[in-house]
Amino acid sequence: MRPAAAAPAPPAKANASLARPVIASPSSSSSCSSSSFDVELGRGAYRAVWLSFFLLHATHWLAYLYGMQQYLKTMLHDNWVNVLLPMLGHAPLGANVRLFVITTSSLLSLCHFVALVHMLNASASTRQLVFATRDKATVGSAPRRRVSVTKSFTKALPWVGRFFASFERSWNRFLSPGSPYFEVVFTTREAVEIACQVAMVVRLTTMVGASWRTHVAVGAVVLNCWATPLVRFAWRHDPRQARALALCADISLSVFFTFLLPFFLYRNYIVTLDRHRLGTSWYDPAWIVDTGSVLRNFLNDTWGTAIVSRFTGITLLLGMDSAKAIIKPPPSKTTVEAINGPTATQTQQSKSGAMVAGIEDYGQAPTASFRLTSQLWRLVSQRVTPAGPHTASGRVQGWQPSHRVVDTAFVIFGLMLLVIHGHAMDRSQVSTTADRPVCLLHRQPWLRDSISCAVAVVDCQRLPSRSGSAQEVEAALADLQPDALQALMLHHCSALEISAGVLKRFPFLVYLELYNVTLRDWPASAALSERVNPRLAHVVLVQVRNVSTLPLGLTAALNAPMETLTVYDSDLAELAATAAKGWRKPMRKLVFERCQFTASGVPELFLVQDATIMSLASNSISVVPPTFLQGRDGSPREWHLLSFSENPIVRWPADPAFYATRLYVERTKLQGIPDRWFSHPKGLPELRTTATLPISAGVWAAGTRICGPSADGAYGGLLRCSLTDSERAAGQFPIQVFREARISSVD
Numbered sequence: 032m033r034p035a036a037a038a039p040a041p042p043a044k045a046n047a048s049l050a051r052p053v054i055a056s057p058s059s060s061s062s063c064s065s066s067s068f069d070v071e072l073g074r075g076a077y078r079a080v081w082l083s084f085f086l087l088h089a090t091h092w093l094a095y096l097y098g099m100q101q102y103l104k105t106m107l108h109d110n111w112v113n114v115l116l117p118m119l120g121h122a123p124l125g126a127n128v129r130l131f132v133i134t135t136s137s138l139l140s141l142c143h144f145v146a147l148v149h150m151l152n153a154s155a156s157t158r159q160l161v162f163a164t165r166d167k168a169t170v171g172s173a174p175r176r177r178v179s180v181t182k183s184f185t186k187a188l189p190w191v192g193r194f195f196a197s198f199e200r201s202w203n204r205f206l207s208p209g210s211p212y213f214e215v216v217f218t219t220r221e222a223v224e225i226a227c228q229v230a231m232v233v234r235l236t237t238m239v240g241a242s243w244r245t246h247v248a249v250g251a252v253v254l255n256c257w258a259t260p261l262v263r264f265a266w267r268h269d270p271r272q273a274r275a276l277a278l279c280a281d282i283s284l285s286v287f288f289t290f291l292l293p294f295f296l297y298r299n300y301i302v303t304l305d306r307h308r309l310g311t312s313w314y315d316p317a318w319i320v321d322t323g324s325v326l327r328n329f330l331n332d333t334w335g336t337a338i339v340s341r342f343t344g345i346t347l348l349l350g351m352d353s354a355k356a357i358i359k360p361p362p363s364k365t366t367v368e369a370i371n372g373p374t375a376t377q378t379q380q381s382k383s384g385a386m387v388a389g390i391e392d393y394g395q396a397p398t399a400s401f402r403l404t405s406q407l408w409r410l411v412s413q414r415v416t417p418a419g420p421h422t423a424s425g426r427v428q429g430w431q432p433s434h435r436v437v438d439t440a441f442v443i444f445g446l447m448l449l450v451i452h453g454h455a456m457d458r459s460q461v462s463t464t465a466d467r468p469v470c471l472l473h474r475q476p477w478l479r480d481s482i483s484c485a486v487a488v489v490d491c492q493r494l495p496s497r498s499g500s501a502q503e504v505e506a507a508l509a510d511l512q513p514d515a516l517q518a519l520m521l522h523h524c525s526a527l528e529i530s531a532g533v534l535k536r537f538p539f540l541v542y543l544e545l546y547n548v549t550l551r552d553w554p555a556s557a558a559l560s561e562r563v564n565p566r567l568a569h570v571v572l573v574q575v576r577n578v579s580t581l582p583l584g585l586t587a588a589l590n591a592p593m594e595t596l597t598v599y600d601s602d603l604a605e606l607a608a609t610a611a612k613g614w615r616k617p618m619r620k621l622v623f624e625r626c627q628f629t630a631s632g633v634p635e636l637f638l639v640q641d642a643t644i645m646s647l648a649s650n651s652i653s654v655v656p657p658t659f660l661q662g663r664d665g666s667p668r669e670w671h672l673l674s675f676s677e678n679p680i681v682r683w684p685a686d687p688a689f690y691a692t693r694l695y696v697e698r699t700k701l702q703g704i705p706d707r708w709f710s711h712p713k714g715l716p717e718l719r720t721t722a723t724l725p726i727s728a729g730v731w732a733a734g735t736r737i738c739g740p741s742a743d744g745a746y747g748g749l750l751r752c753s754l755t756d757s758e759r760a761a762g763q764f765p766i767q768v769f770r771e772a773r774i775s776s777v778d
Contacts, residue, residue: 095140119323120541256445260438316518499524553584617641648762
């Protein structure tokens with residue numbers, strides 16, 4: 032019986048001798064030790080990993096390419112984003128940040144594209160799905176180098192050869208799986224990645240309203256903190272498989288921050304931007320605040336966010352490269368027999384059968400489910416590891432003490448993040464008493480004790496005196512977080528007082544609204560200025576009484592930050608030209624409708640103040656002076672929209688020319704329109720935009736004598752006299768939508 036037992040000895044000896052070329056590499060000593068990190072997966076598992084990595088590279092390549100294209104638009108011409116950001120209360124994108132994002136996006140996109148080409152080229156050359164050609168080295172040959180530079184190319188460009196050679200040496204020394212510093216690099220990369228993800232979550236919870244996106248982002252960070260420790264503990268007796276599993280889990284969780292989260296933010300931005308076409312969104316503070324925050328998060332508009340997002344992308348690339356370096360395809364049957372002898376396959380099959388049989392033995396153990404999972408993973412990821420001195424010397428030990436310290440720190444940090452986020456959720460759901468403001472948009476910033484409310488409504492009918500005094504308003508807003516409030520709405524006050532304390536306490540206000548109030552005092556000490564409220568872009572006064580002239584709070588400052596000013600249904604009687612001395616030139620929107628102007632002409636303020644959109648509908652204006660249509664230098668003025676609907680205007684000035692993309696003269700007393708409105712006069716300078724006609728989009732004249740039985744569509748379709756236009760409410764302020772939204776906001 033002894034000779035029969037000793038018969039398989041010669042193949043084992045041949046197996047040990049033929050295994051050396053696969054493990055050792057004559058070109059680099061690091062590749063010798065890197066073999067102890069390799070994990071060979073089963074065919075199905077390896078194909079799934081290969082396809083997953085291919086899809087990740089493809090999606091990130093396209094995503095970075097699209098992001099670079101969008102940023103290039105903002106650099107090459109006046110993009111809609113730079114027009115939209117000031118209207119949302121934010122500064123336009125900085126040129127340096129845009130250049131940095133464009134450069135890094137192009138580099139990251141190039142890296143993913145090169146990885147795609149490398150995977151496809153290697154798979155095509157070997158006719159199998161492999162990450163690199165070195166994964167399928169021929170029998171008896173050394174593995175290929177990581178970066179190969181041909182001799183002819185090196186001779187033609189010697190500095191390129193030296194650069195690649197130096198890069199290869201540095202990579203193998205510090206970052207390759209066979210490097211003695213690989214564990215340190217692995218832990219450092221994961222720590223940097225988690226830190227960047229935490230920074231992104233902090234920004235997300237601070238700026239974006241509480242939603243499923245914030246909860247999923249926090250969950251992804253916590254799982255990333257716990258994934259490596261749990262995998263190392265579960266597979267502590269097989270560190271190679273633990274390392275491969277940890278890398279795969281880390282890559283899967285990182286994709287949420289590099290691709291999924293930006294995609295969700297961009298999709299949300301596109302959906303909310305569609306509401307802008309309705310024309311009522313600029314009177315919805317929740318839409319303004321949420322759209323601005325989502326857009327800023329998607330664009331990475333600051334140096335900090337841009338650097339953090341790029342570090343996250345770099346760590347993902349490093350993780351994928353490390354995983355591809357240690358995950359190997361399964362050897363074919365012919366290769367195994369050629370290297371290890373014909374009995375190797377039988378031995379491997381017998382071991383697999385023993386494993387399957389051994390699974391049943393664990394069924395009665397207390398840890399049966401864990402052992403079953405471990406055995407199933409070993410069946411999937413079996414690796415033919417030849418015995419020899421190289422394998423013994425290069426094998427990494429089990430769960431080392433240094434790993435325990437690092438893994439414990441990661442687990443504790445993940446628990447801390449859960450506790451912090453839970454506290455933030457609890458603070459955002461604190462119920463307020465009747466005299467406290469109603470919050471329309473909650474947020475969940477971390478490590479804050481006050482209530483984080485982005486849009487707040489103060490209903491004076493809930494206050495003790497119902498008047499809206501300065502003390503009552505300040506007391507009602509005392510519990511709100513100062514740097515979180517971006518929209519303040521004051522409703523139904525019989526004697527409202529706006530104090531400097533309220534405006535100074537909330538420096539990030541974007542939207543201020545007064546609705547159905549009698550204004551007692553808005554002094555010059557509480558004037559809106561860029562120094563106190565630099566982001567305050569929208570001021571809306573609806574049904575405000577006791578304002579025969581604009582309050583000093585809107586006119587006293589020399590640097591008012593307003594982009595739009597709306598006054599609707601007010602007892603405003605006079606508008607002096609000096610009131611606009613501190614306003615922006617031009618403003619985005621000026622809407623003064625249903626006021627009680629004493630003069631029959633256009634108020635003086637509109638003769639000196641320019642605005643892209645100007646509406647003076649539903650007033651008592653009967654005369655449009657020629658000076659209104661001309662600038663101070665005599666050049667024609669320009670508007671995107673100009674509305675004089677429901678004014679008793681009898682005739683239009685004959686001489687001065689002007690530009691207006693849209694002109695509304697509905698329900699006026701005009702009997703005709705000059706032909707020059709629809710033809711470009713000689714010698715008149717072109718509009719700064721793409722329009723070439725004084726009235727390029729049309730004249731809305733329903734309800735006037737201009738619109739006869741067959742006048743609709745005249746002048747090449749530029750005259751609009753349809754019934755739908757005559758039936759709609761006059762003016763540009765959507766009062767019906769506004770009232771319905773305000774009623775539902777306090778219910």
